[in-house]
Amino acid sequence: GAGVSQSPRYKVAKRGQDVALRCDPISGHVSLFWYQQALGQGPEFLTYFQNEAQLDKSGLPSDRFFAERPEGSVSTLKIQRTQQEDSAVYLCASSPIRAGGSLETQYFGPGTRLLVL
Amino acid sequence: AQTVTQSQPEMSVQEAETVTLSCTYDTSENNYYLFWYKQPPSRQMILVIRQEAYKQQNATENRFSVNFQKAAKSFSLKISDSQLGDTAMYFCAFMKTSYDKVIFGPGTSLSVIP
Numbered sequence: 407g408a409g410v411s412q413s414p415r416y417k418v419a420k421r422g423q424d425v426a427l428r429c430d431p432i433s434g435h436v437s438l439f440w441y442q443q444a445l446g447q448g449p450e451f452l453t454y455f456q457n458e459a460q461l462d463k464s465g466l467p468s469d470r471f472f473a474e475r476p477e478g479s480v481s482t483l484k485i486q487r488t489q490q491e492d493s494a495v496y497l498c499a500s501s502p503i504r505a506g507g508s509l510e511t512q513y514f515g516p517g518t519r520l521l522v523l
Numbered sequence: 524a525q526t527v528t529q530s531q532p533e534m535s536v537q538e539a540e541t542v543t544l545s546c547t548y549d550t551s552e553n554n555y556y557l558f559w560y561k562q563p564p565s566r567q568m569i570l571v572i573r574q575e576a577y578k579q580q581n582a583t584e585n586r587f588s589v590n591f592q593k594a595a596k597s598f599s600l601k602i603s604d605s606q607l608g609d610t611a612m613y614f615c616a617f618m619k620t621s622y623d624k625v626i627f628g629p630g631t632s633l634s635v636i637p
Binding site (some may be wrong): 437439441446447448449450451454456462465495497499501503510511512513514515516517519 | 527558560565566567568569570573614616622623624625626627628629630
């Protein structure tokens with residue numbers, strides 16, 4: 407079956423532009439996560455959705471970052487007034503939730519590489 | 524707060540040889556999950572192996588195995604019979620509960636030399 411997909415794969419933005427990054431999770435996956443990966447570093451958590459509810463947004467670096475998942479499937483990460491320090495790969499991951507609390511692996515998408523000039 | 528440390532930024536290994544990547548972590552939790560993820564140059568993050576902290580037996584997946592030392596908070600990855608396709612960044616990662624964010628280490632860049 408299809409994995410997690412993200413679009414666009416690459417985005418170049420001028421400083422001050424707004425950008426929108428899309429994530430299509432695996433069908434039926436309840437949980438959706440966004441991570442930011444700076445060059446040469448490990449991914450860092452941004453925000454978490456369970457269905458359409460945003461349960462944790464503690465990792466969003468500023469109020470310029472906004473994420474939504476209105477129908478509990480596709481999610482969009484929006485960055486307003488982009489800055490050079492926003493340049494990074496933005497990864498989306500999804501996982502199912504099963505009864506009994508069994509461990510569920512997060513499946514990652516290929517990422518969107520954002521370059522802010 | 525949980526932290527994950529990988530003290531080897533870069534490593535190399537000859538093809539067909541064995542290599543061990545180190546990872547330590549810090550947490551006050553008793554039950555948690557640990558992972559090794561692989562990220563090839565194409566950047567798709569792939570799960571290599573996972574370990575549930577309450578399980579004493581070390582996880583094994585084909586050529587990949589871990590040495591999980593809970594008291595020492597150590598979680599190393601051993602790759603046997605290294606192959607050229609193993610060349611990638613390897614991230615050690617921690618997850619507090621099954622539906623929580625993953626906390627990644629800084630990564631180890633592994634190069635398999637023909």
